[in-house]
Amino acid sequence: MKINKPLTVLTTVAIVCGAILSMPAFAQKDTKLSDAEIASVAVTANQIDINYAKIAKEKSKNVEVLKFAKTMTDDHTAIINQAVALVTKLKVTPKDNAVSKQLLSDAEKTKKMLRSKSAKTFDKAYIDNEVAVHKAVIGTVESLLIPQSQNAELKKLLQDVVPALKAHLAHAEMVQKMFAKK
Amino acid sequence: MSNIFPILKNGIYLVCFTFLLSGCASSPEKTTHKAYTVEIMQMKFQPAELMVQKEDTVVWINRDIVAHDVTEQPGKLWTSGPLASGESWSVVVAESADYYCSIHVVMKGKLIVQ
Numbered sequence: 001m002k003i004n005k006p007l008t009v010l011t012t013v014a015i016v017c018g019a020i021l022s023m024p025a026f027a028q029k030d031t032k033l034s035d036a037e038i039a040s041v042a043v044t045a046n047q048i049d050i051n052y053a054k055i056a057k058e059k060s061k062n063v064e065v066l067k068f069a070k071t072m073t074d075d076h077t078a079i080i081n082q083a084v085a086l087v088t089k090l091k092v093t094p095k096d097n098a099v100s101k102q103l104l105s106d107a108e109k110t111k112k113m114l115r116s117k118s119a120k121t122f123d124k125a126y127i128d129n130e131v132a133v134h135k136a137v138i139g140t141v142e143s144l145l146i147p148q149s150q151n152a153e154l155k156k157l158l159q160d161v162v163p164a165l166k167a168h169l170a171h172a173e174m175v176q177k178m179f180a181k182k
Numbered sequence: 183m184s185n186i187f188p189i190l191k192n193g194i195y196l197v198c199f200t201f202l203l204s205g206c207a208s209s210p211e212k213t214t215h216k217a218y219t220v221e222i223m224q225m226k227f228q229p230a231e232l233m234v235q236k237e238d239t240v241v242w243i244n245r246d247i248v249a250h251d252v253t254e255q256p257g258k259l260w261t262s263g264p265l266a267s268g269e270s271w272s273v274v275v276a277e278s279a280d281y282y283c284s285i286h287v288v289m290k291g292k293l294i295v296q
Contacts, residue, residue, distance in 0.1 A: 071285055071286065074248070074249060074285070075248040075249075078247050078248045078249070078267070079247060079248070082247050160224075160246075160247060161247070163224040163225040163226070163246075164225055164246070164247070164248055166225070167225040167286045167288055167289065168286075170288040171286060171287055171288055174287065174288065
C-alpha cells in the first residue's frame with residue numbers, strides 16, 4: 001500500500017509539469033497555486049521531459065541527441081526523487097489542478113507529434129521542443145512557482161532546480177545550433 | 183668525577199653532530215603541497231579558475247542535486263567518472279588543464295599551474 005502514495009504524487013506532478021512544459025503562457029498572472037499544487041506541477045513537468053527523452057532513445061541515432069536525452073532522464077529523475085522526498089517529509093499530498101491537467105493534455109499532443117516524425121526529422125523536432133519546453137519551464141518556475149510557494153524548503157528546492165534547467169537549455173541550444181549548421 | 187668529563191664531552195659532540203646533520207638535511211627548501219577545493223554548485227565549478235602549484239591537490243565536491251563529472255578537455259586525458267550528489271574526487275595536478283562536465287557540457291573550469 002505504501003507504494004501508492006509516491007505513485008500518486010508522481011502522476012499528479014507529471015501532469016502539472018507537462019502542462020507547464022507544453023503551455024508556456026498558461027500559468028500566468030491570475031493562476032494561484034497552493035504548495036500541494038506547486039509540488040504536483042514540479043514533478044509533472046520533470047516526468048514529462050523524461051517521457052520525451054524516452055521517445056528520443058527509441059527514435060534517434062544521433063550521438064549528441066542521445067547524450068542529451070540521457071542527461072534529461074538522469075537529471076529530471078534526480079529532481080523528482082528530491083521532490084518526492086520533500087513532499088513525503090512535509091506530509092503534503094500533491095493536488096491536481098487546472099495547470100496540471102492542461103500540462104498533461106498538451107504533453108500528449110507533443111508526444112504524438114514527436115512519434116509521427118521520420119528518423120530524418122525527429123532529432124531537430126525533439127531538440128526544438130526541448131529548447132521551447134525549458135524556456136517555458138524556467139519562466140514558470142521563476143515567475144509563478146517560486147513566488148507562490150509558502151514552504152521555505154519547497155521554495156529552496158525550486159530555486160535549486162533553476163540552474164539545472166538553465167544548463168539544460170544552454171545544452172539544448174548548443175545541439176540545436178549543430179543542426180542549424182547542417 | 184674525572185670520568186664524567188669525557189662522557190659529557192662526547193655527549194656534547196654527539197648533540198652538535200646531530201644538530202649539524204639535521205641542519206644539513208633541512209637546508210634545501212621544503213616543498214609543501216597545498217590542497218584546494220572546487221565546489222560544484224548551481225551547475226558551476228566554483229571557483230571556475232584555480233591557480234595552483236605543480237603537485238598540489240585539487241578536490242571537487244558535488245553539492246548539486248544532479249550528478250556531475252570532472253573531465254579534462256579536449257583530450258579526456260583524465261576523468262572523475264560520474265559523481266553523485268555529495269560525492270567528491272581529487273587529482274594531483276601535473277600541469278595546467280581545461281576541464282568540463284561531460285554530462286552538462288556547458289559547465290567548464292580551468293586549472294592554471296603557476
